[in-house]
Amino acid sequence: MASLEIWSWGPGILAVRVAKWFWRKNKPLAVTAVVVFGAIKISKYIKRQNLRKKWNNAGKDVVVLHIFQRGKFSPSVSPYVVKLETYLRMAGIPYQIDFEEPLGPKRKCPWITLNGEAIGDSQLIVERLGEQLGKDFSAHLTKEQQAAAHAMRVMTDEHLVLPLAYWRFITTRGKPFMKTMELPFYYQFFIGLTQRKVKQLVMIQGIGRHKTSEIEEMGRKDLQALSDYLGEKPYLMGDKATEVDCAVFGMLSQIVWNSPGSPYLRMVDTEFPNLHQYCQRVKERFWPDWNKCLYPPQ
Incomplete structure (x- = not known):
């Protein structure tokens, strides 16, 4: 456990020392860097919040499907995107496509927003939609x-x-x-x-x-x-x-x-x-x- 603490604290201490050195050497430039970095962070935060608001207002039981850019020869170069989108079409579930944020809460693609909730993993999504929206196509099987x-x-x-x-x-x-x-x-x-x-x-x-x-x-x-x-x-x-x-x-x-x-x-x-x-x-x-x-x- 001690070795893990050393590993995690070492880079942090080094970063602090570098920042202090940079501050002493060139305060105006350091202030500018901090302001620019903060502005970028704030801009990204505002954009993300606006996107969340847009997805949450898609409509009741309307799926927002978050994916990477389309492929040249198939709708996606990911088998799991094609899998999930095929299911949405099979089930007749209304959905919208979002390319802005392809990686979801589990850092995987695809993922969906449904009624304001973020859900990840294609298989878990299929199972969730089948149960919640009554779209189980295997119920008749033995x-x-x-x-x-x-x-x-x-x-x-x-x-x-x-x-x-x-x-x-x-x-x-x-x-x-x-x-x-x-x-x-x-x-x-x-x-x-x-x-x-x-x-x-x-x-x-x-x-x-x-x-x-x-x-x-x-x-x-x-x-x-x-x-x-x-x-x-x-x-x-x-x-x-x-x-x-x-x-x-x-x-x-x-x-x-x-x-x-x-x-x-x-x-x-x-x-x-x-x-x-x-x-x-x-x-x-x-x-x-x-x-x-x-x-x-x-």
């Missing part, structure tokens, strides 16, 4: 079917995402990913930061300790499981789309539209064509305005 849907959703959200993220940020160093959004050149710096975070994540989880070929095989098995379960059905659980379709479509959308040249796109095109057809089917039903939701719109 217990066995609900268990299967839950297992597929977890496999997709928590496991299939890892091989895809590994390819997107480590194998290709984010180069294909950069082409899926209209981004300034200096975003290369942020891609490097993301690459390091993904590398740390996959090492802690364990999948990053395997060979690239082994990681790809893990992804292939996930796709195989989804393909086998889907079979010739319109949707995963039968004739009606349910919440698990939102999660699966969200992840597959990244493979089909945002992973040019990836082994997973090749698998979907050659080994699992029913998954490709499934993506087109979900897109046509719930995203008739797909091209208008791209950036730039088509």
Whole structure:
């Protein structure tokens, strides 16, 4: 515990000493810096408060969906944004898009504001909206079917995402990913930061300790499981789309539209064509305005 206290206090003491030295050397400049810094802070605070007021006045049970900028080939380069927005469309829940503040209370994207309350995590949001607004599309399923849907959703959200993220940020160093959004050149710096975070994540989880070929095989098995379960059905659980379709479509959308040249796109095109057809089917039903939701719109 003592070592933690030393670690936390050390930089603070150093910062104070530097500030005192700077104050003695050039008081006018120091005062100017303090005033400018304070003005920036106040400006950001006022802007944030105005945004909160705007979101809170969206209307009763109107969802404000906070996301990053749209993608060039799909409405988002995040599978979880596509998942949540597909659910909102499936449920017919009125919603507004906000690009101003994409990171929510849990420092994750997407998140929503609902009746003045901030709610984070795509899955928790889906469950909350389903219960609060009576939009549960899995209630008619048997217990066995609900268990299967839950297992597929977890496999997709928590496991299939890892091989895809590994390819997107480590194998290709984010180069294909950069082409899926209209981004300034200096975003290369942020891609490097993301690459390091993904590398740390996959090492802690364990999948990053395997060979690239082994990681790809893990992804292939996930796709195989989804393909086998889907079979010739319109949707995963039968004739009606349910919440698990939102999660699966969200992840597959990244493979089909945002992973040019990836082994997973090749698998979907050659080994699992029913998954490709499934993506087109979900897109046509719930995203008739797909091209208008791209950036730039088509």
